[in-house]
Amino acid sequence: MLIIKDLHASVGDKPILKGINLTVNAGEVHAIMGPNGSGKSTLSNVLAGRENVTVTSGSIEYLGQDLLALEVEERARAGVFLAFQYPVEIPGVGNVYLLKAALNAQRKHRGLPELDAMEFLALVKDKMKLMEMNESMLYRAVNEGFSGGEKKRNEILQMAVLEPKLAILDETDSGLDIDALKIVANGVNSLRHPERSMILVTHYQRLLDYIKPDYVHVLAAGRIVRSGGPELAHELEKQGYAWIGNEGSGQEVSSGS
Amino acid sequence: MSDSASTLEAIISQEYQHGFETSVEADALPRGLSEDTVRMISAKKNEPEFLLEWRLAAFRRWLDMKPPEWASVHHPPIDYQDIIYYSAPKSQKDGPKSLDEVDPELLKTYEKLGIPLHERAILAGVAVDAVFDSVSVATTFKDKLAEKGIIFCSFSEAVQEHPELVRQYLGSVVPVQDNFYAALNSAVFSDGSFVYIPPGVRCPMELSTYFRINAKNTGQFERTLIIADRDSYVSYLEGCTAPMRDENQLHAAVVELVALENAQIKYSTVQNWYPGDKEGRGGIYNFVTKRGDCRGAHSKISWTQVETGSAITWKYPSVILRGDHSVGEFYSVALTNHRQQADTGTKMIHMGKNTRSTIISKGISAGFGHQAYRGLVRIARAAQNARNYTQCDSLLLGDRCAAHTFPYIEVKNASAKVEHEASTSRIGEDQLFFCRQRGLTMEDAVSMIVNGFCKEVFKELPMEFAVEAQKLLGVSLEGSVG
Ligand SMILES: Nc1ncnc2c1ncn2[C@@H]1O[C@H](COP(=O)(O)OP(=O)(O)OP(=O)(O)O)[C@@H](O)[C@H]1O
Ligand SMILES: [Mg+2]
Numbered sequence: 001m002l003i004i005k006d007l008h009a010s011v012g013d014k015p016i017l018k019g020i021n022l023t024v025n026a027g028e029v030h031a032i033m034g035p036n037g038s039g040k041s042t043l044s045n046v047l048a049g050r051e052n053v054t055v056t057s058g059s060i061e062y063l064g065q066d067l068l069a070l071e072v073e074e075r076a077r078a079g080v081f082l083a084f085q086y087p088v089e090i091p092g093v094g095n096v097y098l099l100k101a102a103l104n105a106q107r108k109h110r111g112l113p114e115l116d117a118m119e120f121l122a123l124v125k126d127k128m129k130l131m132e133m134n135e136s137m138l139y140r141a142v143n144e145g146f147s148g149g150e151k152k153r154n155e156i157l158q159m160a161v162l163e164p165k166l167a168i169l170d171e172t173d174s175g176l177d178i179d180a181l182k183i184v185a186n187g188v189n190s191l192r193h194p195e196r197s198m199i200l201v202t203h204y205q206r207l208l209d210y211i212k213p214d215y216v217h218v219l220a221a222g223r224i225v226r227s228g229g230p231e232l233a234h235e236l237e238k239q240g241y242a243w244i245g246n247e248g249s250g251q252e253v254s255s256g257s
Numbered sequence: 258m259s260d261s262a263s264t265l266e267a268i269i270s271q272e273y274q275h276g277f278e279t280s281v282e283a284d285a286l287p288r289g290l291s292e293d294t295v296r297m298i299s300a301k302k303n304e305p306e307f308l309l310e311w312r313l314a315a316f317r318r319w320l321d322m323k324p325p326e327w328a329s330v331h332h333p334p335i336d337y338q339d340i341i342y343y344s345a346p347k348s349q350k351d352g353p354k355s356l357d358e359v360d361p362e363l364l365k366t367y368e369k370l371g372i373p374l375h376e377r378a379i380l381a382g383v384a385v386d387a388v389f390d391s392v393s394v395a396t397t398f399k400d401k402l403a404e405k406g407i408i409f410c411s412f413s414e415a416v417q418e419h420p421e422l423v424r425q426y427l428g429s430v431v432p433v434q435d436n437f438y439a440a441l442n443s444a445v446f447s448d449g450s451f452v453y454i455p456p457g458v459r460c461p462m463e464l465s466t467y468f469r470i471n472a473k474n475t476g477q478f479e480r481t482l483i484i485a486d487r488d489s490y491v492s493y494l495e496g497c498t499a500p501m502r503d504e505n506q507l508h509a510a511v512v513e514l515v516a517l518e519n520a521q522i523k524y525s526t527v528q529n530w531y532p533g534d535k536e537g538r539g540g541i542y543n544f545v546t547k548r549g550d551c552r553g554a555h556s557k558i559s560w561t562q563v564e565t566g567s568a569i570t571w572k573y574p575s576v577i578l579r580g581d582h583s584v585g586e587f588y589s590v591a592l593t594n595h596r597q598q599a600d601t602g603t604k605m606i607h608m609g610k611n612t613r614s615t616i617i618s619k620g621i622s623a624g625f626g627h628q629a630y631r632g633l634v635r636i637a638r639a640a641q642n643a644r645n646y647t648q649c650d651s652l653l654l655g656d657r658c659a660a661h662t663f664p665y666i667e668v669k670n671a672s673a674k675v676e677h678e679a680s681t682s683r684i685g686e687d688q689l690f691f692c693r694q695r696g697l698t699m700e701d702a703v704s705m706i707v708n709g710f711c712k713e714v715f716k717e718l719p720m721e722f723a724v725e726a727q728k729l730l731g732v733s734l735e736g737s738v739g
Contacts, residue, residue, distance in 0.1 A: 048694050052686070072693040081694075088691040092709030101705065102695035109696070141709065158695065 001026045001197045002047075002067075002166060007058035009046050015056070016042045018222035024166070027194040031208055031233060032201045034219035035241045040201045041085055043219070044170045047199075048082040049075050062166065076102075077109040079165030083155040083172050085201075090142040095154065098142050099124060099161055106162060127160040130190060132183050148175035156187045167191070168199045173207040185210030205237040220244045286343040292316060295444050298343045302413055305420050308427075315433035315443030322437045325571075331598065332542060332569055335507055342445045342478075401461065408453040409464055412480050415451035422453055426484055430513035430550045430577070438509040438571075439546040442478045446511070449480035454489040454520070463719055465494040479510040485520035487553065492523040494722060508567075509544045518553030518580065525718055527726055529566035529733075540568025540597070547574035551583035551609075559586040560603070561717045563726045565733045568597060573631065575604035578612035578640075585614040588714040590726070592733055593626030593658070602631035602663075607643040607673070616647040619711050622658035623734060633665040636673040643673045651681040652710050654703070654734070704731035 002024040009017040016039045024030050032040055045053050047060070049072040060067040067075060090098065104114040115123065128135060131153050143151050152172050159167055169188070173181055188198070188211050200213060208216070208230060216232040217224045218241075225244060226232065286297055295316045299309040324335075402409050408419060416423050433443040454460055485491050495512075508530070514522050530541040543566075549558035560574035576585030587603040605614035620628050634645045651660035662679050684706055692702035708715070708727050715723045 048690075050690055072690065073696055073698055076694050076696040084691065088685070088687050090688055090691075090706055090709055092712035093705055098692070098695070098705070101697060101701065102692075105696040105698070105701070162695070 001028075001063060003059075003061040005059045005061075007043075007046065007060065008056045009042060009053050009058075010056055011042065011053055016053070016222055017046065020058070020219075020222070020224060022217065022224065024197045024199065026197055027192075028215065029192070029198045029200065029211065029213045031213040031216045032199060032219055033203065033216060033233065033236060035244075038219045039222045040219055041170055044082055044085075044168045044199070044201060047075075047166075047168055048072065048080060073105075077106050081159050081162055081164030081167045083152075083159060083167065083169040085170040085174070087143050087146075087151040087155055089144045089146075091144050093142050094138070095140055095142050096121075096124065096138040099138075099158060102158070103161055124157075124161055127157055130160060131157050131187050133157060149177060149180045152176055153180065153184060153187075156184050160187060160191060163191070163196075165195065166197050166199070168201070170201045171203065172200075173202050173204060181206065182210065205233050208233050218244070286341060288341050289338045290316075290340070290342055290445065294342050298445060298447075301343060302416070304416055307420075307424055308416060311428065311433070312444050315440050316445075318434040319437070319440035319444055322434075322440055324437045335542070337441075340477075340507065343447065398462075405458050405461065406455040407458060407460055408451065410451055412446070412449040412451050412482070415482075419451075419453070422484065423451070423482070426482055426513070426515055428513075430515060430548050431511050431546050436546060438544040439511050442480065442509045442511045442546070446478045446480040449482075449510070451481075452483040452491060452493065454485045454491045456487040456489060458486075458489045460489070460491040463492045463494050477508045479508070481510070481512040482515075483513070483522060483524070484515045485517065485522045485556075487518045487520060489517075490521045492719065493525070494719065495524065495526045496528050506540075507542050507544070510546070512545070512547040512574075514547075514549035514558055516549065516551050516553060516556035516558050516580075516583075519555045520553060521557040521559075522549060523559045523561070524549070524574075525722055526560075526562040526564075527722060527729065528562065528564045528570070529729060541566070542569045542571075543567040544569075544571040547572065549574070549576045549585070551576060551578050551580050551585060551612075553583070554580040554609070555582045556580050557584040557586075559588070559717065561586075561588040561714065562590070563714070563718070563729070564589070564591040564599060564601065565729055567599075570597075570599040570601055572599075572601045573603055575606065575633075576614065577606045577608065578614060578643075579608045580612075581609040582611045583609055584612070586717075587614075587616045587618070588717045589617070590619045590621070590711045590714045590730075591628060591630075592621040592623070592730060593628045594623040594733060595625060597624075597626050597628075599626075599628040600631060601628070602633075604633040604635070605645060607634075607636045607640040607645070610639070610641040611643070612640055613644045614646075616645070616649070617713050618647075618649045619714055620649075620651040620660050621654070621707055621710070621730075621734075622651065622660050623654035624658060626658045628659070629661045629663060631663045631665070633667070634675055635667045636670050636675070638669040640670050641672050643670065645673075645675045647675075647677045648713075649677070649679045650710070651679075652707065653681065653683045654707075656683075700731070700734075703734055707731075707734060 004020050004022040007017055007020040008015065020043060034040055042053055046055060049070065055068055062080065063078065070078065100120045103120065107114055124138065125135065133153055137154065143154060146154060152175060155172060172184060176184060185207065200207065200211060202208065213230055216228055216230060218226040218236065220241065286294060292313065295312050296309065299312055428443065431439050433440055452464060483491065483493060514524060516522050528543065530543055547560065551558055558576050562574065564570055574587060578585050585605050589601065591599050591601050593599050602618065603616055605616065607614065614634070616632055618630050620630055622628055630649050632647060632649065634647065636643045647664065649662050651662070653660060660681060664677055666675055668675060684703065688706055689699065689702050692705060693699060697705065707730055711730065715726060718726060
């Protein structure tokens, strides 16, 4: 599904990712953990194609295609979905309107007929039940005035509607209360599918109690410094990142590395 | 705008490009403006004496006036002696013979806007008798209005058929000496629309210039007068979302609205005159005076406008809140792209007691677009308990455009409540990235965000107009980001 090879990327002239190697097969769930500022969101942004991150070397293959050659919207239409760490507000644009436009843009691209308003509403209301969201959210402006937790749920609602092939969830668990965390995890679990892969960026074992990953990776100072099974997350929970040493502070300390 | 050849001459030479003959027809006056010009216009139109006198008074005032310099727009000086002030309604021979002769860029735009084929031809000025028989549509329409006693006709027709109404109301809202362009218009106006709604009548349909077939080629000095008598209601639509071909660079229209006791006038405009090319050459200068007078108690006048066209727009639709408990509203979206300039806004003049006004202005600047919002709220001494709410938001796309806000507030009565809110924001890179990440193209993303920004204004537009306006913004912004 996804093969990242020796990926280096910078923001401005500041190198952030310094040689990432990662392979994600169809149906797998990978958790990425690591200290603040280590490059987790940057990696997520590179996968989604955000323009302020420059890939300086390395390659990303997605479903046999060169992912880096695709525009942001082309990646989305090819099934790449990013749940934002900080969801964006769009004043005046109805949540339902954005969702319908997005779904139909993707369907059109795949040669499927566009859904009309009735069909779409039926679909989205169904997904909202799953996320235990109030229908009134549909008619509010995208994320405007939403609480932190509501925004995160809204991201997963979008994922449920768009049914991506590769979902990257950037700290979707942050800011959720315990009940909301269970709901979001349920939503995510219901979307697990042999043809769908997920990358979960998180700081907490908590989320992984609900969504069981196949692999856990530790990202520090722009590199994956350790990989393992679910037990690695438990270990981190106990030990923190001190063992990584200076590298883990996320600052440019060791110039030689 | 550095190249001063981009004046009327440029437009004229463009006409040659399109193969027009500009030989002076028998029924056109030579270039230039003098008292004789004014007399000849009036004579050609067979106007009553009072109107000629009125025009002449306006002309004499105009001679002593200067174009306003306070507006933050820039253009080479206009030579008022180089304009043809009267030509008989053009026969269709002058236009292109078929769509094949029309500028392909214009046709592309029509297509994007989804304008039906036969309408494209009309808009582009193609002889349409063969393609579209609008007479029947217009006739059934007129019958329906006549049943209710509504008068809806060209201004010239009103002068002949209802001179007493014209005499009573013309210039009663915008006096001839009001400003330079209004004075010029009063002296030489060619034609326009006239509406009268009798007492107690609710006009059963939106009145639109589109249906008034004899309004074609009303020329550059258009005059509109709308009178809503006691307890009546009318909604009037001006303009069209499609860019219209026009040979005149300078447009100086005057619109006067009169609402008597308990009457309501809703006036919606979508203005999309030719804005010039990317360098700003050849676009239309639109210097308009629009004013409504809430003359009766409990009357209401609403202006809603979507301005996307013209090289330069100078326009301040205003309301005089004379009657007690009267209401004035102004909802505006103005977009400037490429080298367009707009100086727009409104004036709310509170004179009656318990008068209320609302101003919602949304400005969007892209490219090298340059715009200013200028709003005056004046509360007169006698205006007890007057209320105003003003909200003025600017959205910038890119970093070479500009937006300025100039609110003027004059309060002479201590019981007044005046609220002003303003914001300026840049379209967010994160918003665009988010929309695209969900699968929308850059253009759809921009269009969606901009339309969201304008929502409060669009919801005031009649339904069909609102849908067209949304599409129009999308098309006008194409290529402005990324
Ligand atoms: N636009 C930017 N300009 C400058 N530096 C940036 C920018 N974006 C990210 N960075 C830097 O890149 C580094 C990695 O940031 P990133 O957001 O990827 O970290 P993260 O691992 O997601 O952290 P967190 O756990 O706090 O979300 C940080 O040092 C950050 O300051
Ligand atoms: Mg992050």
